[in-house]
Amino acid sequence: MQDSSSLLAAYDDQLRSDAETPTAIAVTRLGPLRLVSFARGRGFVTYRDLGGADAADIARLVEGAHRHFTGNPEFRIVEWKTRGHDRAPGLHDALVAHGFIPEEPESIMVGEVRSLVSDVALPEGVTLRTIDSPDDVARMCAMQAEVFADVESDAMTQALLRRLALKDGMSLWIAEAGGEIVTSGRLEPVRGTAFAGIWGGATRAAWRGKGIYRALTSARAQAALAAGKTLIHSDSTEFSRPILEAAGLVKVSTTTPYVWRRELMAS
Structure with a gap:
């Protein structure tokens, strides 16, 4: 039986990549972010990590991702997937400021x-x-x-x-x-x-x-x-x-x- 740290490492290393979005129509890179386009006007933001970005860097990333999706009228819904173990100073405030609404948290089970x-x-x-x-x-x-x-x-x-x-x-x-x-x-x-x-x-x-x-x-x-x-x-x-x-x-x-x-x- 693997311990929680090794299971989390496997999750981060193997799943936080293109493997996470196999049905993507297109993927655009913005720094560490993967801006993913799905069918029916759905957008998705994910990443392996935020590369040690500080709050100002993260605010700029959120602004860039927001501009990418909202500037295209075909996108009607966009999800930014956060993980609780990431170092992400200021991310919540930046997302809320750009109209992203947090939904109920779920447990990552591995x-x-x-x-x-x-x-x-x-x-x-x-x-x-x-x-x-x-x-x-x-x-x-x-x-x-x-x-x-x-x-x-x-x-x-x-x-x-x-x-x-x-x-x-x-x-x-x-x-x-x-x-x-x-x-x-x-x-x-x-x-x-x-x-x-x-x-x-x-x-x-x-x-x-x-x-x-x-x-x-x-x-x-x-x-x-x-x-x-x-x-x-x-x-x-x-x-x-x-x-x-x-x-x-x-x-x-x-x-x-x-x-x-x-x-x-x-x-």
């Missing part, structure tokens, strides 16, 4: 894939399977929109269908009961690294606490092992963090998205 494999009994009548048909993907996204309340169901459906068409190893998983999707999530092997990511874990409130999410996570972990991955990572809400911790994953840091939306600036 650990060995094998720690998530377990023999979990599903409740009677619940089954697990992978999906790839447009109808099933739309059903899954509608379910996640209900659970998370901030997911754009149609946009997410189209994004996942485009991703499936790439055949890059991403897989979508659901648990069903009586024809209803009760839990869902996806697995994303990260090319060129030891990692796979587990994302989008959602369970309807009435079905929580029954072991279904643990079973879905175990199934995804087995698929990751079959793909040759040894490490797993996830940005976890407070719903999934305790489950992943109980399975042996470690909270190595936090991540907080700061989001700029064009419609808010126009109002």
